[in-house]
Amino acid sequence: MTRPVRVRFAPSPTGGLHIGGVRTALFNYLYAKKLGGKFILRIEDTDQTRFVKGAEEYIIETLKWCGIEPDEGVGYGGEYGPYRQSERKPMYRQYAEQLVEAGYAYYAFDTPEEIEAMRERLKAGGNPAPQYNWAVREYMKNSLTLPSDEVKARLAAGEPHVVRIKMPRKDEVKFHDLIRGWVSFQTAQVDDKVLLKADGMPTYHLAVVVDDYLMEITHAFRGEEWLPSAPVHILLYKYLGWEEKMPEFAHLPLILKPDGNGKLSKRDGDRLGFPVFSLDWHTADGTLQTGFRERGFLPQALINFLVLLGWNPGVAHEIFSLDEMIQLFDIARVHQAGAKFDFEKCKWFNHQYVQMQSASALADATVPVLAAKGVQVERAYLEHICSLVKERCTFMSDVWDNAFFFFEAPKEYDFDAVRPKWNDTKKTFFTSFVERAKTISTWDNASIEACFKGLAEEMGIKVGEVQMPMRIMLCGGKFGPPVFEIAATIGQKESIERIEKANSLF
């Protein structure tokens, strides 16, 4: 029964998408593309209380930015819609009722207060995490304990109720996970999960199963946090008579905090100084959670970094194009253990990708920065500078910091790097150099260097002795491309002015 591959990424629109979600989407995408299947975006907005406006658009924009766009789903259309669970609300109830009729589920009328009371009682009795399970359901208000007339009456009266799955008292659910192999659970350990909420919305458990079935999903890849509830889903497929169409499962390892203790969470970014969100996200209270995009990351770099977090391609190199990832991707090579997020390595990937960018692309990214500084330069000049400083840029936005002295004379000097060894001879050297520099007819790298070194030799000064001061004069500090390159770039007049000014200051 080989069906066409259909995988889905099914996030909840509860806020910005963090990199764990991006990676889940990525693995789904790669798998689909590898097998010539479809990648579907489904929005799981069954919890009305947690719904956040704008989150859905954010998710779509993230996928677009990352270059892993869905073939089908919210924002993309398709034959299996609607793709928003809130819009599918009327579809779920019938399945819940089918389960009740078959004896696999039941109606429960307990109020939140009653359930809370039950929990308190059991906690007092020494149970740290009471569940509504096979033992407890015996004395709660549900269609298993209430007379059938009363159940009918309550239902007819429109009394609030939920539908819960009736987990077998003693059974074992075993299933094969593409990443973890055979996994089994004792049904007695899992509670009677709510399937249909009092507001008529399904919970995740009912919704995934129904939607995956209806949308003919063949492979369900999701985070490891879902592993414990997998038996509920497996049972649901069985109870609904859909076993044949059950997707293959793979539970992805979690991305953990770099400093230990738990999975990476939304707040770690601010705490540790790196982004965890794909794009900037403004929370309801107005705080900004920085995104990788705004921080200066290239999407290919982020994707490349993420794909290697929990997956190993089995080849020697680490830089992959999306196409190459698709070629190499193999769900069986996904790790079982969680991986810590390493921002240093993430930056390294970005640096690698920045190096692949053209000077023109770097220039494009720098234009707004210059505009903000009020600096105006010719395009060709900008591009030349970009090519000169590219190798020291980790982010596309790093050009200014590495090249500001090409746009304006240094405002301050690293005197400590010059003064200790400064003397009249050097001062004289620069005075003479300025005179000679004025006579250079072709102001280029080689001519300047020849002039500079020639003078040094004549005066019996080691070139190195005056090269550093020259650098400080031109850019203010111990950084930047080769000195003569700088001089050639900023021009004869500007170079001479800077040298004269600094020479009087040292």
Add this chain to the structure above:
RNA sequence: GCCGCGUUGGUCAAUCGGCUAAGACGCCUCCCUUUCACGGAGGAAUGACGGGUUCGACUCCCGUACGUGGUACCA
């Protein structure tokens, strides 16, 4: 607490019983450059612990420890 999943250098990780245990990031040294960076050459640093199984265990099994996830009318 209970249940699940995991455990190779600081981090990401290769290895599918033969290991003198790859590679990458980071770190250190040297070369290049009398700047920074890039590049090049080296270096330090790893199998949680205890039992089996086996001629042989990092690899298989069992315990323990530790980590991590779940234990909601959240996903």
